[in-house]
Amino acid sequence: MRERILAAYDPFVLPFVFGMTFVLAYCLIALVKVLLQLNAADRRKFALSLITPTTIVKNIRDIFCDCLLHVKLWKRNPVLGYMHSSIAFGWFMIIVIGHIETILYIPERLHRLYYPIFYRYFMEEQNTTLQGSFFFFLMDFFLLIILSGITIAIIKRFRSRIVGMRRTTKLTLTDRIGLYSLWAIFPLRWIAEGFTAGVAGGSFMTVPINWILHNFMSKPENITVAWWLYSIALGTFMTVLPFTRYMHIPSEILLVPMRNAGLPVRHTRKGFALTMLYSCPSCGVCIDACPMGVQKKNVKDATVYMVRNLKRRNQKRSLEIAEKCLMCGKCAALCQVQMDACGLRLAYRTAQEKKTNQIPADFSYLAAVEPIAPAVEPVALDDEKVLYYAGCMSSLTPVISRSVQKVLQSAGVRYELMDKDGSICCGRPLMLAGRQEEAQQLIAQNRKLIEASGARILLVSCAICYRIFKEHYALSGVQVWHYTEYFSRLIREGKLQLRNSHQTLVYHDPCDLGRGCGIYDAPRAALRTVGQLVPALKERKESICCGGSVGSLTLRYEDREPITRNAIDNLTANNPEAIVTACPLCLKTFGRFAPVPVFDFAQVLADNLE
Amino acid sequence: MIDFGYGLTPSSTLKIENVANPAFEELRQREPDVAKCIACGSCTASCSAGVFTEMSLRRVILSLQRGREKETLPMLQHCMLCGKCLLVCPRGINTRHLILSIGKVYKMEEDR
Numbered sequence: 001m002r003e004r005i006l007a008a009y010d011p012f013v014l015p016f017v018f019g020m021t022f023v024l025a026y027c028l029i030a031l032v033k034v035l036l037q038l039n040a041a042d043r044r045k046f047a048l049s050l051i052t053p054t055t056i057v058k059n060i061r062d063i064f065c066d067c068l069l070h071v072k073l074w075k076r077n078p079v080l081g082y083m084h085s086s087i088a089f090g091w092f093m094i095i096v097i098g099h100i101e102t103i104l105y106i107p108e109r110l111h112r113l114y115y116p117i118f119y120r121y122f123m124e125e126q127n128t129t130l131q132g133s134f135f136f137f138l139m140d141f142f143l144l145i146i147l148s149g150i151t152i153a154i155i156k157r158f159r160s161r162i163v164g165m166r167r168t169t170k171l172t173l174t175d176r177i178g179l180y181s182l183w184a185i186f187p188l189r190w191i192a193e194g195f196t197a198g199v200a201g202g203s204f205m206t207v208p209i210n211w212i213l214h215n216f217m218s219k220p221e222n223i224t225v226a227w228w229l230y231s232i233a234l235g236t237f238m239t240v241l242p243f244t245r246y247m248h249i250p251s252e253i254l255l256v257p258m259r260n261a262g263l264p265v266r267h268t269r270k271g272f273a274l275t276m277l278y279s280c281p282s283c284g285v286c287i288d289a290c291p292m293g294v295q296k297k298n299v300k301d302a303t304v305y306m307v308r309n310l311k312r313r314n315q316k317r318s319l320e321i322a323e324k325c326l327m328c329g330k331c332a333a334l335c336q337v338q339m340d341a342c343g344l345r346l347a348y349r350t351a352q353e354k355k356t357n358q359i360p361a362d363f364s365y366l367a368a369v370e371p372i373a374p375a376v377e378p379v380a381l382d383d384e385k386v387l388y389y390a391g392c393m394s395s396l397t398p399v400i401s402r403s404v405q406k407v408l409q410s411a412g413v414r415y416e417l418m419d420k421d422g423s424i425c426c427g428r429p430l431m432l433a434g435r436q437e438e439a440q441q442l443i444a445q446n447r448k449l450i451e452a453s454g455a456r457i458l459l460v461s462c463a464i465c466y467r468i469f470k471e472h473y474a475l476s477g478v479q480v481w482h483y484t485e486y487f488s489r490l491i492r493e494g495k496l497q498l499r500n501s502h503q504t505l506v507y508h509d510p511c512d513l514g515r516g517c518g519i520y521d522a523p524r525a526a527l528r529t530v531g532q533l534v535p536a537l538k539e540r541k542e543s544i545c546c547g548g549s550v551g552s553l554t555l556r557y558e559d560r561e562p563i564t565r566n567a568i569d570n571l572t573a574n575n576p577e578a579i580v581t582a583c584p585l586c587l588k589t590f591g592r593f594a595p596v597p598v599f600d601f602a603q604v605l606a607d608n609l610e
Numbered sequence: 611m612i613d614f615g616y617g618l619t620p621s622s623t624l625k626i627e628n629v630a631n632p633a634f635e636e637l638r639q640r641e642p643d644v645a646k647c648i649a650c651g652s653c654t655a656s657c658s659a660g661v662f663t664e665m666s667l668r669r670v671i672l673s674l675q676r677g678r679e680k681e682t683l684p685m686l687q688h689c690m691l692c693g694k695c696l697l698v699c700p701r702g703i704n705t706r707h708l709i710l711s712i713g714k715v716y717k718m719e720e721d722r
Contacts, residue, residue: 358713359712360718363690392693393692395658396698421661425658429691429706550691556643
């Protein structure tokens with residue numbers, strides 16, 4: 001290899017150098033800003049995680065798999081997975097190979113930012129030598145991969161259904177500039193390298209293009225034009241990058257370690273949240289995921305638009321979206337960058353509620369609620385005694401509590417009711433409304449009651465309550481069980497004698513139980529012993545919210561109905577004889593519109609006791 | 611017409627809608643559902659806080675309509691926002707948002 005341009009410089013590199021310097025400076029300033037916005041505890045936690053060996057390994061693996069190979073996307077949609085990983089990984093490899101070549105053959109030029117990028121222009125080598133043909137082949141191979149990805153991207157933009165997306169995001173003007181310059185970069189690179197293939201050798205992509213466009217490419221005056229255009233495309237892309245969705249490329253590299261450090265979302269657009277906002281690639285997976293999307297007017301309430309409005313500081317729209325969301329978490333479960341969509345909304349609601357609520361809560365009356373066992377003498381902890389908390393909603397669906405008790409009696413479990421005479425709410429509805437401190441008061445009160453009872457097992461039949469008991473109660477010495485888990489344990493231990501009715505059942509995953517707490521298998525295992533389980537179209541992680549969620553603050557009754565009907569259509573696709581759910585709210589909501597009977601999980605078990 | 615010295619007088623019924631009540635009007639703008647209430651009392655009957663306190667959403671709505679917020683707002687302090695009223699309301703009123711909206715329109719007086 002030898003240098004073809006001895007000056008190692010040509011003015012065409014300037015657009016690229018400008019763009020690259022700009023984007024690097026921008027990212028550096030943003031990084032400092034984000035780190036300064038973290039509170040001291042979070043910053044220490046983050047710093048510690050960066051030197052913990054296991055987290056380091058996880059960080060590297062996640063950055064490689066998520067940012068370059070897009071493994072998650074491959075699993076969900078192989079075409080989109082290929083499209084993203086071909087562009088990301090292919091581009092990464094081209095940059096890496098350019099650097100390797102520079103390091104190997106002309107290390108003294110490495111300090112020039114542009115040299116590895118425009119290596120072909122400055123260096124001369126024939127493809128007849130081994131090293132030449134090897135690197136030429138590699139470069140052309142990755143160029144081919146990128147170009148195939150770009151082709152899919154162009155098809156997707158005009159016919160998204162071909163690649164399996166119903167709706168894609170509406171792009172902003174800067175997004176469009178970024179998009180078109182990104183599309184242009186690689187075809188231009190192909191042409192530019194086609195020229196040099198005539199003088200300095202090429203491989204299976206660049207040599208043929210040189211032959212095909214021979215008349216054009218044999219004119220030396222066209223060479224710099226092609227390289228200028230390539231550099232301008234690169235420069236444009238880099239310059240607009242911070243103002244487009246492509247900012248997710250650098251942001252994700254920071255997001256992955258921050259997420260792995262376990263930082264919480266404390267603010268809607270500061271610190272970790274800011275990194276998260278800029279990591280949104282606006283891919284639009286959340287648009288199709290959102291259960292509110294059944295009505296066209298709600299399409300713009302998807303997480304991607306929430307992120308866009310938060311970035312632009314559009315308070316009014318951000319608030320509207322934050323308050324409307326059902327908090328079912330489906331968009332977050334499917335999100336490629338694991339956006340904490342509910343956390344962001346909750347942070348917004350909390351800030352808003354703190355600012356605007358003028359009626360301070362007063363829960364002093366709760367102190368008078370009678371504990372279950374006399375609190376005067378300390379109660380000995382009882383390993384087998386179960387304390388059953390039915391929750392507020394269950395008092396509107398008494399069949400649940402009746403069935404749970406029937407099953408417990410049949411299994412010979414000693415139990416006590418925690419909220420026979422009216423329950424103290426678990427606190428999650430308050431929390432979802434943004435009243436965190438008030439919720440803590442209820443939690444403290446309930447915790448007192450639970451710990452005074454002496455029971456070791458707290459049985460919960462409401463998915464909403466279960467989630468907050470798990471996440472925020474920190475009960476010492478008391479295990480929290482959801483009844484689906486507890487009953488399938490009783491079945492496994494042979495304490496419950498059930499008969500199989502051979503009724504076809506479909507199971508609905510309640511949001512807070514499935515996506516919220518990861519319980520998918522226990523209820524299914526138990527239901528298989530009493531009936532025949534048929535699948536829903538979308539289930540488990542992708543289950544559709546029933547529409548009754550207390551997560552939404554502003555969604556009106558009329559607008560919940562289409563969501564419920566859509567969820568029912570999804571469940572009844574395989575003509576089950578009944579729908580089974582494990583949440584009183586879903587039971588009540590589905591019960592209004594379902595064409596088949598809707599049962600609670602405990603009810604099905606109780607009806608099939610031997 | 612012959613003047614007999616007496617005649618029909620206009621109705622002396624007080625129409626509550628005609629009394630200026632700007633706070634309630636603002637509440638109605640924030641949550642139009644408030645106008646749908648038929649005061650059936652389902653919310654009160656099912657209320658979790660109502661088991662322990664005098665909280666009654668039905669009374670809250672009626673009293674606010676009559677401009678008697680002073681006796682109403684303390685009731686709302688007890689609300690746990692559990693959402694049972696939302697499920698039982700025959701008119702489909704978004705009760706939780708209504709309660710949250712009241713907190714934004716009306717202000718508790720400090721000495722209470």
